[in-house]
Amino acid sequence: MWVFYLISLPLTMGMVGLTLWYFAGPDVPRYVRLTVGYTWFSSISIVMLVPADIWTTITNHDRAGISFFWGWSYWSTFLLTWTVVPIIQGYEDAGDFTVTERLRTSAHVNLVYYLCVGALGLCGIILLILLQKSWSGNILGFAMACSNTFGLVTGAFLLGFGLSEIPKGMWINADWSNRQKVLSHKVAKMAVKLDDAHQDFSNAIVVSQATSKQMSRRDPLRAYMTVIDKMLLHMLNEDPSFKPQGGQFGENDMDYDTDAKTMAALRRQLVIAREQYYRYKSEYMNFVTEALDLEETIKNYEHFGSNGWKFVSSFRPQRSGRIGSVVDVVELFWRCLVRKQLEKLSAIVLGCMSAAILLAEATILPNGVHLSLFSLLINHFKHNEVLEQVILETYFYFTFY
Template identity: 25%
Template sequence: MALALLLMNIAATAVFTTTLCYYYGGWKKRHKVATLVAFISWWLPALLLTLLPVDIATTFYRSCILSNPNISLTQTSGVVEGPRCKPPLFHTDPAVFLLIWHVVYWGSQFLTWVLIPLIRSYATAGDFTALGKLKTALLDHVFYNASYFVIFMGALIYLIASRIVSFEFRYLKVLLITTGNTWGLFLVIIFFGYGLVAVPRSLWLAGNPVASLHQAYFCLSKRNMELNDEEDKLKELNLQIIEIKNRLPANHPLQPFVLTVFKQTQERKSVLGASCDPIGTPVATVDISNLSVKTLARMHRSLKATQQRCARALDLYNDAVQSALWIEDVNIARGKCFSPTFLREHSDSLNGVIQNFAPYLSTIMLRIRWYWYCYLRLWLLRVLALLLALTSLLMVWSECTFSVRSPTLSLVAGLLNAEAKQRDYLLVEVSSFLALGYLSFAVFYTVFHLRIFNYYRLVGNHHTDENSLLFCGGLACRLAPSLCLNFLGLAHLDSHLSQTTLTIPLSRIDSTAQPSTTIETTYTRFMGHLDIIPFIAKGFNVYFPILVVLLCLCTYFQLLTRLLHQMGIAELMDSPGYKLSVSGDSIVDDVIQDGRLLLRKERLLRSQARRIQSSTKVDIDKVQVNGHPPKSDRCPQIACRYHSQPNVRV
């Protein structure tokens, strides 16, 4: 039973990761090997985070068994039976957990440090042969890991010279794990500080119709500017390639490579539309005297990246228009009596089926949806935001007090200990899963909303490139082990951090085992402790809570956003929670006004296109009835532009 549930857990995380990876990356347009590696790098951290609560409940169960001398141990099936200690639902043998932790951790580290950097460079390389791409990937990989190797060797030499650690394999293994987890722990602190505040704040603002509308205007204007910038870059790059093709002699040795790059520009023209056509753009002068294969490879690499960004910006603009239209319609409907017109305009296929087969039920559903979107949903989002804000406060309190031994101030540790005393290990699993799940959601909310210029950005609807997918996978492989260690500290299950243990009588210790009166999770036994590096362990209990609180305060008061705003940079203003001013003279107000005008033009174009489509349909019906051709077989200019180019921008 336990093994079947374990396999179900593994399969469920695989299905969840597959769905998430498909939503962001897709399978058809991306490199198959890169997509597979990205899936594995997302799946292993998910497996680690979902199995740790089972390990925690199993640890409490083993403590119950070993602390009660009236219970006999059975080692036949790996499950210890006892009349007073009922095993948890997902109970698994510690040896199985130890094997899983070895596979998951070292597999994720191999992906992070070896495979992911290689495939990232290979997928984005502009070389024209597989061997050339592999050579470029290997060179990038050497430069990528050289700095980390120098830092690790310097720390190792210092620790051995100071006689802090001895030159033994077990010490080196723990040192290697600790060094990686220390860097991951600092990233976890940063993402905690943002995610624990941003998650409830985003829900609160989603429940505020006016703030949501202003944010939609701002986002639309930003997406329009991004799309214009990417189109200009792509036009300039296309012009350079066309000029090189025209000026290079037909019998030149580089002509096949130029044709390969030129073919890339023609293949994506149908996807990007006429907006990226270089016609009408000033011709740039290109020096072909120094042209080489490496130059063309760099140009090919830049072309692929620019085309990907342009297509992504196009879809982001479409999504921003749809979202802004919906939010504006909801705000207009809130100021009126029941008027489901906007719901009919945004109806889906299910509503059409209901309208055809059950018209009365369709009217009732429209009324329910109208009250839901205009009132009930907004209040529900605010209530949920308050609950998550309270949860974030409790998590911050636990982060600040997990090192206190007596009394137990960490709420996570107090809750798990209380449930363990009642010997309700299923509740221990559920509580651990919910607490760790919220912390993981806060951390990965930051990861999924993070944007590092044009290098890393996750965009839904299959518009995330291979580099961003793999970068996110490598980041998840670094964060998940450190996040688990942090949670064990909150639960007082890492004795070297909290100075608390699950004690058992000396008479119950196995004579063949090492003399210890503590029981720790299998994950802690495998990972070791942070105190192998003294200068990290001594200050950990001090700087960790301070950094968490400071980062949460900086996120709440948006100090970085305000600083950028004072510098005239509006890049981060579309992040949830910015207090939009109404003075009329700020950068944000100008961007919001521009977004409002853009949406007005888009709404006008779409309404005209609908009228043209309806009139065209009427003309076709007249032809079918009377046999005469319509008066005009061409649509007006504005409608033709709308149909040929979905995004008409200012």
């Protein structure tokens, strides 16, 4: 068992760390990174716990340890999902100027959501009472059942989408002509969104600057405006290439300087507009870069032998020296020949895995009948702990990732 944990634990933590590094922006606070990382690890820990649970059940080992980890995973995920993460999310999203006010705003927003969910739960309980249905256990068990049902239904929808979309998407993307058309459509669509986001960000900047100019130094709200001015100055200094253009006033844009709440709304509008602009800008640049790389790949494929069996790029200088020449040759074979075939092979393998998972989910039969590929493999290697854990780990990592 220790061999399994030595492999699965670093692998799981590494995947969580890479995902966090890829998606987290440079301005994300450290406590948010730690909270999100721990949340993901608590949720994904099931890929370690389920194989270990199956193995302890088959071999009749002591279940005290695995029960403790199941409780830790469940309650950590439950508290983070319904309490900690929503509060932090609302806190970061609030535009208030003090910690207390931001926490109060976050609690108010989440309280509305909890009241709506609680009202639906109350309607369900009333419906059960009217139908004269009873259930064994207590309120806590009923709440856990509702939470599990929500998670299972959501997971089923997401899993069903991924099982078909990922292999199909990889197979379609391996076709260069089709991928070019898709990228052209995405670049055009994202250019429109980026232009709208630039307009919104420019409007927010113009409104903030105009509000600051019309507010006197003795105004009670001047301290709040000073915070917004410093934040705006930092935004403009960190990206000198951004130039506000076409900023316009709306009907109520000059009504922000009435009280602390409206000033908080102005600050929140500025932050949201900035984040949306840079999000669309990043996506637009990624699509453009991918389209240019694909165009280069196609050109090198069409002139495979005339370029001296080397990959020629128009966006970077040619590599020099013997090592550089070898790297150019390797890049040519990788981008023009190997990667395309590898993508098709991966699509076929993932498609077969998806079919195996669907077969496993659809053939849960009683009386020890095993029609699932994974069930057959597990029972065949049930006396070999390492192979059994590898099979289970492969199944769950593919399912969840």
